[in-house]
Amino acid sequence: MQHNLANATGYTTTEEKPPRVAGVYDADKELAGTVVYNLERRNGGGAVRFAVFSDIHSNLEGLQVVLDEAERLGAEALLCCGDIVGYNADPNACVELVRSKGVRCIQGNHERGLRDLDGGLEPNMNPVAMEALLFTSETLSSDNRDWLLSLPEELAVEDSFYLFHGSPADPDEYIFDPFEAAYAFKSLAFEHALPANLLCFIGHTHVCAAYVFDPENHRVGEKAVVSGDRFSIKPGAHYMFNSGSCGQYRGGLPLATMCIMDTTGMTVEFRLLRYDVAVTQAKIIAAGLPPFLAQRLAMGQ
Secondary structure, eight states: OEEEGGGSOOOBOOSOOOOOOOTTOOTTSOTTOSOEEOOOOGGGOSOOEEEEEOOOTTOHHHHHHHHHHHHHTTOSEEEEOSOOSSSSSOHHHHHHHHHHTTOEEOOOHHHHHHHHHHTTOOOSOOHHHHHHHHHHHHHSOHHHHHHHHTSOSOEEETTTEEEOSSBTTBTTOOOOSHHHHHHHHHHHHHHSOOOSSOEEEEOSSSSEEEEEEETTTTEEEEEOOOTTOEEEOOTTOEEEEEEOOSSSOOSSSSEEEEEEEETTTTEEEEEEEEOOHHHHHHHHHHTTOOHHHHHHHHHTO
């Protein structure tokens, strides 16, 4: 289904918060300027299809379904918004598959958790997530661990769009609603001269979402997402898309999710895919991870 988010029901923030730009954002740094990804196009063409996904969380079966769908849809470049590891039982296999496919990735909070462990710090995680992170830390090969820790925290994809893990204002913050999306957009605008069209992809919540921000009146439109939804990018607005999760989707169904960004018609399409959850669950139990992590996959929570 085709959508124009600019016509979505608006949401107006009623409380002004002071800008709170943290993490990788400094006043003298350009937006997502630390790493820029310039794609070598096939046959010298201009338009590209990007597959964007996030929160793999060591789920090999979910990742493989997403990669297969990206290939079927003709994606020329693969992008991941972080959290390649954590929760599930296949950290090495997922890292190696991502690396072999040339996926351009950024760090998520689980990769930063590994960094904290290396530095003798205690990651800010709940006990179940922490147990899975310790399993991941003990299981990862040194080469895969070094690769994860070398990833940037943000990525600019040419002059087209940006990747963040959590909120663009703070990578550890979640964006669950239009108010939080509006705050993130305004925080960026306070520190940076934004382009006429700011388009970014995020993850972290494990739930698909689509937001548009109108800089003129500070209204944010939100649209619930179903598989096959396609959103048109219109001039003069800022867009934020959450591709969900291909490793631990929390939208109420046992799915792996992704987006396709097509620069030909400037559209973003969501794909929600089924995979063999039972195989992933069996691996979790066999690895001695908390049974809840297997149970939640079937519930989509």
